[in-house]
Amino acid sequence: MENKINCCSNPELGLKLNKEYWGNQYLAGEIGWDLGKVSPPIQAYIDTLENKKLRILIPGAGNSYEAEYLLAQGFENVTVLDYAKPITDKLKEKFKENSSICIVCDDFFNHVGEYDLILEQTFFCALLPELRSKYVHKMHELLALNGQIVGVMFNREFDKQGPPFGGNKEEYITLFNPLFKVHKLEPCYNSVAPRMGSEVFVRFSKKNENE
Numbered sequence: 001m002e003n004k005i006n007c008c009s010n011p012e013l014g015l016k017l018n019k020e021y022w023g024n025q026y027l028a029g030e031i032g033w034d035l036g037k038v039s040p041p042i043q044a045y046i047d048t049l050e051n052k053k054l055r056i057l058i059p060g061a062g063n064s065y066e067a068e069y070l071l072a073q074g075f076e077n078v079t080v081l082d083y084a085k086p087i088t089d090k091l092k093e094k095f096k097e098n099s100s101i102c103i104v105c106d107d108f109f110n111h112v113g114e115y116d117l118i119l120e121q122t123f124f125c126a127l128l129p130e131l132r133s134k135y136v137h138k139m140h141e142l143l144a145l146n147g148q149i150v151g152v153m154f155n156r157e158f159d160k161q162g163p164p165f166g167g168n169k170e171e172y173i174t175l176f177n178p179l180f181k182v183h184k185l186e187p188c189y190n191s192v193a194p195r196m197g198s199e200v201f202v203r204f205s206k207k208n209e210n211e
Helices: 019-028 040-046 065-072 085-094 130-140 170-175
Strands: 056-059 078-081 101-105 115-121 142-155 182-185 199-206
Touching: 019 056, 019 142, 040 085, 040 199, 056 065, 065 078, 078 085, 085 101, 101 142, 101 170, 130 142, 130 182, 170 199
Parallel strands: 056 078, 056 115, 078 101, 115 142
Antiparallel strands: 142 199, 182 199
16 A cells, blocks of 8 residues: 555645656656756766765666766765656666666655765655655655755746746755755756756755754
8 A cells, every 4th residue: 555644646736746657757758857967066066076985865866867977986885766666677777787876666755774965856846845844854864974965956936836846045944954054055057058047056964963
């Protein structure tokens, strides 16, 4: 039976963003925000990292261009997570010869692990907005001491009723500030042209009990 707490559904919007929905979207090639390459702001951040042994998670991995780039740069401990089996099956085949990557087919909210870095790229915006507080708490749970969330979020609203779902800097500060220190939340200078002016680069570190 499907876990109703974790099921991404909203009857008012007529949306049920479950694993079947996402699997069908990817099979049909109907993911409008798929860039076909690593996101430039995330690529630029990865290029600053020196510790190749960082435990890195990419949730809602999709086609995993970021994971592919990490592996090309020599990172040794990359986990990609998606709960649509057509996606994870494709990734397992693609990376079957690479022992530096682990591909997990699971619901993000059920996932168990500990990571130094979680890369956010179009996962937050794919979740129904009512799950955002739960997302923040789960991220905090998955991160090790001093762990960080780094990535890109939209700084705009969309005409259609998602996904993707939009957001803004003020909302993100309100959401993350109780559990995370906000180190960076600013417009991306290196977005791809169609997204220029509508993305913010974020870097949040996990607050510990005494902070």
